[in-house]
Amino acid sequence: MTLKTFIEKLNIVRPEEISICLDEEKNVLFLRYKNTLYQEVVPERPFPISYPEFVILKDSKGDDICSIKDIRKLDDKSRASLEKLLDTLYFIPKILKIIRLEATGDRFEWETETERGKRTFTTRGRRSILFLGNKMVITDTDDNLYQVEDIGALDEKSRKIIQSTF
């Protein structure tokens, strides 16, 4: 009952209630919601890995305006603008293939193919790898982030590499 009031405060919008377009110059959004035009709107992803489609929109002062439960349901133009901005704000390339993974003690050398091209990086320690259900998040030594969207969906060889290492 009362959790509901807190959920109401999140202002979860229906997709047709809003339209979004990107201000390319400033890397912020214009938002039209309930007959109001908001400028310099910034999107936030509370669950960048486990629920990337959930987004909170904040105004220029940092207060929450509303939340979108599933950005894929927005109209095409709004969705494209939002995703373009989110892509710069949350750059977590998906790993498509693990070519080589070499462990020397605590240090791992990764050679991967990501959706953004080939990438080699180093991680240190077991803590740099986080498993979230079927997903996997990797933080390299320079704090870059990579994700595996679904370990089960990887090719045979990559899966074997992961299984035999962790």
Added chain:
Amino acid sequence: MEEDEPPNNLPSDVTALVRRLMEKDEVIVRFLLSDIDEKGNFNDQWLVITTKRVIAVNPATKHLIDVPLQIVRSAKAKDYVGNGELILETVVGPKRLLRFSRRYVEDFRRAAMFIDAMANKKITVNGKSIWNGDYWVKHKEYKKRQVLRWLLSYLKPNWVSLALSLVISLTTVGLSLIPARLMGILLDEVFPSSSNPVGNPRLLLFIILGLLGTYVANSLLGVARSYTLARLGQKVTYSLRVSFYRHLQSMSLSFYDKFSSGRIMQRLISDTQTVQWFLSFGMQTLIISILQILGIGFMIFTINPRLAVIALLPVPVILLGWPSFRKRSRRLYHRNWRRRADVSSLLWSTVPGTIVVKTFVKENFEFRRFVEKMKDLFRASLDSTKLNLKFFPAISFVTYMSTILIWWIGGSDVLSGALTTGTLITFISYISMFYGPIQTISNQFPQIQSSITSAERIFEVLEMESDVKEMPESRAFDFQGKIEIENVDFGYDPYVPVLNNINLTIEPGEVIGIVGPSGSGKTTLTKLLMRFYDPTKGSIRIDGVDLRKIKLQSLRSQIGVVLQEPNLFYGSIAYNIAYAREKAEPEEIVAAAKAANVHEFAMDDSRPLKYDTNVGTGGSRLSGGERQRVAIARAILSDPKILVLDEATSSVDTLTERKIHEAMENLVKGRTTIIIAHRLSTLRKANRIVVMQDGRIVEVGTHSQLMKTGGLYSQLYNAQFEKERAMESDIDGLLAK
């Protein structure tokens, strides 16, 4: 487990002494042995309870104390350091009956309850003796046979592969008996001899082919056997671990109070591994060796019974030595096990506690402690090795002696023509094969012994029943939130009370504050409410239903508890918030997080993964206050009917605490809430405040009522208020400068 069994018989000298005091229709009901005599020395002293009297007897000194039950009002076992005393309260005053060391504390406590019940006619003793299990400690005994039967019960579902491997084993053993036989034929029939000067070259070919076939079949079957047995072992170990883990989860917290996690882990990880070794490898060698011994034994008797008897001479020697060896070795291996567990316990406590070790610069101390423990383990292992070295070489020696005898006697028989050369050679090769399996068993005996030890250790845990059991008629229902606590007594140790006669009724939707000095039993009360433990006396009811009649799952899912030191699990913030509800929607998580002030720090720029950030083992990468807030969010999300906050905001700053409490004000609406707090200012909104001290409720009332009466609460409040005011003016003073 293996020591300190209760006595089964009353010694005749004690009986004689007691009989003199007893009347004709009087019967001995129970007796109990103590280990401290009337002078305070370690000696036997007996407590004998008859239908009419309680007697303490020392058979050595003939010292007797005889107290008629008629004059007994009550009985009590008093605890002192290192010993205790049984005291009878009689109409003429207290009577000190006998002393006992702490080893028998439990027995005498129950004896006291028993005497008490008899004196107060709560139990009537009829003409014969009675047995009332409640009043006596049951010393559990784990019989080897029980353990084996239990292990075999795991094999049962896999009986097909078990039977298969047995058949294969039997065949291999049979095959291994063939070559020696062929050698005998070779010597006696193929080679030329006085009766057959040309020999039999054609038979040689058959022998060679037979030998080849035997060896090929043997190798193939060996592979098949190893595979089936190993697979069987893995499967059994798997189900063993699974059922062990499930059992652990079902145990009540008092089980975890008694066993350190190191010991539990050792049981789960390495003991199951040792048992696996036994099931997949040890057992297979054992079975084959025994089959071989039987098969060879059969063969040598068919060849020459006279020589066979000589060959079996060492057997009685082995059988005689075996029981005492087994007994000593069992004790040593159990000691090894305990020492190993000590080492792992130490590691389990110091490695995660490294920060404490470093803070107090105790690295060297810990290192020395570790070395000490390792030395103990080393010595214990060496002792068992020494024991094995005493026993097995002796056996080997005796068996070699009998071999020499066979050579001698068999050799003479060949010379006299009573035996053919081939038969003797066959016989001797069987004998050498005969000692092979015996050697194998002896060599593997240490491992077998340690796996039996491990099996016993696992069995010990599996045999234990959870103290908190669901009654068969227990049910699940939706709570309204009324809590009634009636005459509740409780102690973690049943004889050291922590809670005394607690009575409290909480209406649905009421907000109750509980305050009191630390150690006064506040947390304990909430643990009873969650039914982590059961009260020793009295009852707790929710909506009029006794806790024991509510399904545990239903109970715990409708009570949300935020503990002082919340447990977070390895995983993300989101995972930890949604722990109580697997299928939580993202907006629910965010809403709960905002209510508990988690959102701000979860969305902080320093956390690129936001709610998906890993909190580390036990939440170690969050601060204490952040952990508490995550735990509060978890409770909010689980949307419980009854919410218990046990000093849940003790590690957050006053400002955040105020914010959380503001949020809470919405949340507590419509649900029964119990807030345990140190900062009394946070409790002003509570409908009623309960003040606890030394396990009792000393005051109940609203804030203003309690302030008016001027009891403990008002003292605590004024003290805190002054301190806070002083602090604030200090800060003001600093700012002014």
